[in-house]
Every structure is written in structure tokens, then in C-alpha cells.
Amino acid sequence: MLVEVLRVFSVVERHADRVWRLWQEQGCGQREIGRWLGISSDSVRRVVGPAGGIAPEPRRRSRWEVTLAEREEISRGVAAEVSLRQIARQLDRDVSVISREVERNGGKEAYRAQEAEQAAWDRARRPKTAKLAANPELAQVVTQRLQQRWAPQQIAATLREQYPDAPEMQVSHETIYRSLFVQAKGTLKGELTQYLRRKRRLRRPRAATARAASQPTGRGQIPDRVPLSQRPAEAADRAVPGHWEGDLILGSHGSAVATLAERHSRFVMVLALPQGKSAAAVRDALSEHIPRLPRLLHESLSTQHVWKSLTWDQGKEMSQHAQFTIDTGVPVYFCPPGQPWMRGTNENTNGLVRDYLPKGTDLRAHTQTDLDHIATQLNTRPRHTLNWMTPSQALAQALGVATTP
Known part of the structure; x- marks a missing residue:
């Protein structure tokens, strides 16, 4: 059983980027993506489902962050007992940057480039508290207007007009959608999706709408109609x-x-x-x-x-x-x-x-x-x-x- 679970997660990880590309850019459905990639629709669902059909933002490294190539140079320099000041000069970095990098990753004796790189990515995972979770009053207003069948765009626009000097009482329509659909941000009750015009639990990209072709149907002849x-x-x-x-x-x-x-x-x-x-x-x-x-x-x-x-x-x-x-x-x-x-x-x-x-x-x-x-x-x-x-x-x-x- 454990082997099967690990196999499924391996498939999901391996195809995640291509799944999102087909979902977002091509507007393909889950079964169609599965056929294209040779995987099951369940595997596709494990990618798009927890995110509510909203592609996660790609992780980006700050331009000030030490790169993997620089970490490899630091690792080689430390192993050759080169001073940190000399390593800093070679990399055109301040010596304090190199010193902090080495110290936070075990010191000269334990520093390894790959381990330091992974630790940097792990430390960067600092999910912000969702705005609606941090502001119950705002969440209540949004909930009430959703129950009145207002669209998230309408809610966001009227909040800007109603609270022009209170940014804490303003929220974008995208944040509302994410709070409804993305499991990790579920600050609004999922049942509120029943009040949206589209009742689906996944946000479909615009590309999906563009792919839908209208099928003309015959409706008979109307006498003396004016075009x-x-x-x-x-x-x-x-x-x-x-x-x-x-x-x-x-x-x-x-x-x-x-x-x-x-x-x-x-x-x-x-x-x-x-x-x-x-x-x-x-x-x-x-x-x-x-x-x-x-x-x-x-x-x-x-x-x-x-x-x-x-x-x-x-x-x-x-x-x-x-x-x-x-x-x-x-x-x-x-x-x-x-x-x-x-x-x-x-x-x-x-x-x-x-x-x-x-x-x-x-x-x-x-x-x-x-x-x-x-x-x-x-x-x-x-x-x-x-x-x-x-x-x-x-x-x-x-x-x-x-x-x-």
C-alpha cells in the first residue's frame, strides 16, 4: 500500500508542471490532460484539486540570495581551507554574507552546497496569513455579500468605494476566490461556492472558455423576420x-x-x-x-x-x-x-x-x-x-x- 502511495505521489510530482501548463494555457480538462500525459485523471485531480484550479505562483529566488553555483564555490573554498574573506572577494560578495551563509549551515566543518541550498528553500516557506483569516469583520462582510449572490469582483469593487481609507477592509476578488477554492487557504466556508454563478469547485482558466465552440442549432423559419x-x-x-x-x-x-x-x-x-x-x-x-x-x-x-x-x-x-x-x-x-x-x-x-x-x-x-x-x-x-x-x-x-x- 505504501509503495503504491509513493508511486502516485511520484507521478504527480513529475507531471505537475505539464499539468498546470495544459490546464492554464491550453484550457484542457482533467481527462484530456490525463490522455495527453499518459496518466490517470485521478493523478491530474491531485494536482489541480487542492489548489482549486488556481496555478500556484512559481517560487522565485531573491536576487540578493546566494545561488547554488556560489554555494558550490563556497563549499570548495571551505574544503581547501581558503579564508572566507578571500572567498567573498572571488564571488564579489561582502564577507558578512559569506560568513552568515556558512554559520547558518553548520560551520566550516559541516558546510555542503546541496544541503545549504535545500535549507534555504525550506527557510523561504513562510506562508502569509490569509487576509480574510486575519480579519473576521472583513470575512463576515464578504460572506454576507456572497450569500446575496454578489460576484467576488462586485464585492471587491464596492469595498474599495465603501472603505477608501481603510485598506484592511479591502480585498481583491482573486483573494476571495483563493479563500473559497484553495484548500490551504480555506478561510471562507466551501459551501459559499453555491452562491457563485459557476457552481464548480475548480476555477477554470479563460483558455478553457475560449476552447468551447458554440454549436448552431436549427430553430425553424420565422415569417417576415427582420434581420x-x-x-x-x-x-x-x-x-x-x-x-x-x-x-x-x-x-x-x-x-x-x-x-x-x-x-x-x-x-x-x-x-x-x-x-x-x-x-x-x-x-x-x-x-x-x-x-x-x-x-x-x-x-x-x-x-x-x-x-x-x-x-x-x-x-x-x-x-x-x-x-x-x-x-x-x-x-x-x-x-x-x-x-x-x-x-x-x-x-x-x-x-x-x-x-x-x-x-x-x-x-x-x-x-x-x-x-x-x-x-x-x-x-x-x-x-x-x-x-x-x-x-x-x-x-x-x-x-x-x-x-x-
Whole structure:
């Protein structure tokens, strides 16, 4: 048994650098890395698991530190009974540096270059106390905001604004992730990862996302659809509010809700579909909710102020778009098939909403009041892309009104 354990650790040590290179730079998964290196996925997991998928910082020697080559010269000089002062001159070092090096490694009688080198690395292992472990008040604030489903980036940015003169109450988003994922730094309870948008216990590098190819799917034909290329140019640069993107989120038993995201402010609406996801049901639900928002924002606003266009994908639930436009005055534009990134604001919004409406659940259990509560949480959460304003604040500012719901 002991022999097998030692063999496994030997494999892990031998391949650790290549595992991290494939994980970080190429974005390969654990099984794929195992196949590339000819080792088991368990061996790969023993490398990336304890570190939470975050590659450890490579150890670096200080430029003032005595090098292995210099230690070998010292060892040879000591063995030849050369004085420490002469050895220092040969190495262009101060004699006090050489003297301390010899004394801390057993003196002239016991000094050996390899042993001194290893001892230097061992002495350099001085792990700092994690910031969140040293500051319970800060850890409590971070925990509370994670439980409110704030992203680590949002927490870090708002702490900088909230405590500008108290660096002890500031923390980087990377430190938060490390405290959640890295076993050696586990200052935050691992259960808090359930509140992150991504529920995985390993941080995946950006290279992994870049490798994921989008697979287009056929969605049928929509009569008289207007292509995205005809959408007003002002919508593309997000400078003007009122241009929206929409989609459905699907649940079990044929249930669904509609999501709408405003491109300029990222303001979110989540709409119940109690009558199902047919084209008529979706048209009626959208037509009913479109006039609600201007009235909620400010009494002076009209539908035309807030709703200038709606962009949808190729889903046939929007096949009655022409009647919807007649009913509301809002034109609908359609993305090319298989190109969801052209509705990136709504795609990102759906990911946020999924935190509250997990896949495989029956969405009919959620009333419109429930969905409004979800939207309110998202609209009052600061966003990096808005320079840490909330979507509510950004939409109110863009429309020139004082407050938003």
C-alpha cells in the first residue's frame, strides 16, 4: 500500500508542471490532460484539486540570495581551507554574507552546497496569513455579500468605494476566490461556492472558455423576420437606452419564463409565462408587461422612451412578432441562427437568472411577484461593466429620472 502511495505521489510530482501548463494555457480538462500525459485523471485531480484550479505562483529566488553555483564555490573554498574573506572577494560578495551563509549551515566543518541550498528553500516557506483569516469583520462582510449572490469582483469593487481609507477592509476578488477554492487557504466556508454563478469547485482558466465552440442549432423559419443588420446603429454602441434583448429560459414539464435585458444599462425584467411558451402566449405576456416599466420608472415616461427595439434569437416563440409590434409599437430584430453572442447582454443575463431558477426545475411554481423579486436583486447589484453602478442607477441616469424600482 505504501509503495503504491509513493508511486502516485511520484507521478504527480513529475507531471505537475505539464499539468498546470495544459490546464492554464491550453484550457484542457482533467481527462484530456490525463490522455495527453499518459496518466490517470485521478493523478491530474491531485494536482489541480487542492489548489482549486488556481496555478500556484512559481517560487522565485531573491536576487540578493546566494545561488547554488556560489554555494558550490563556497563549499570548495571551505574544503581547501581558503579564508572566507578571500572567498567573498572571488564571488564579489561582502564577507558578512559569506560568513552568515556558512554559520547558518553548520560551520566550516559541516558546510555542503546541496544541503545549504535545500535549507534555504525550506527557510523561504513562510506562508502569509490569509487576509480574510486575519480579519473576521472583513470575512463576515464578504460572506454576507456572497450569500446575496454578489460576484467576488462586485464585492471587491464596492469595498474599495465603501472603505477608501481603510485598506484592511479591502480585498481583491482573486483573494476571495483563493479563500473559497484553495484548500490551504480555506478561510471562507466551501459551501459559499453555491452562491457563485459557476457552481464548480475548480476555477477554470479563460483558455478553457475560449476552447468551447458554440454549436448552431436549427430553430425553424420565422415569417417576415427582420434581420439584425437592420437594427438602428445607435443600438450597437449602447449609447442610447431603450434597446432590449430577449429570450426564454426553459424549465421542466414544458415550463418557461421570458427574460429581457436592456443593452445600455443591463436592466433586467423576468416575465412569467403561465399560459405556456407558444407564440401567442409569449406575445401576450410581452405585450402586457411592456407598458409596465415606463410607469414604474417615472410618470413622465412613455413606452417610446423606454422601448425602442427588441432583439431575439431564432426561437419560434417569437413567430408572432409582427402582431407584437402592432400591439406595442416595438420593432423586433432577429439574430442570425447559431450566433447567440450577438445577443450577449441577454445571454449573460440568463446565466445570472439561472442562479435563482436552476435547470430541471418547474418554473410554473414561480409567480410574477417571485420573478420581480429576482429582477430587483439583479437590478440593484453593482456591475463591473457599468463602472460599479447598478443597472437601476444606470437606467435612471440615462433616462434622466431620479429613481428606478
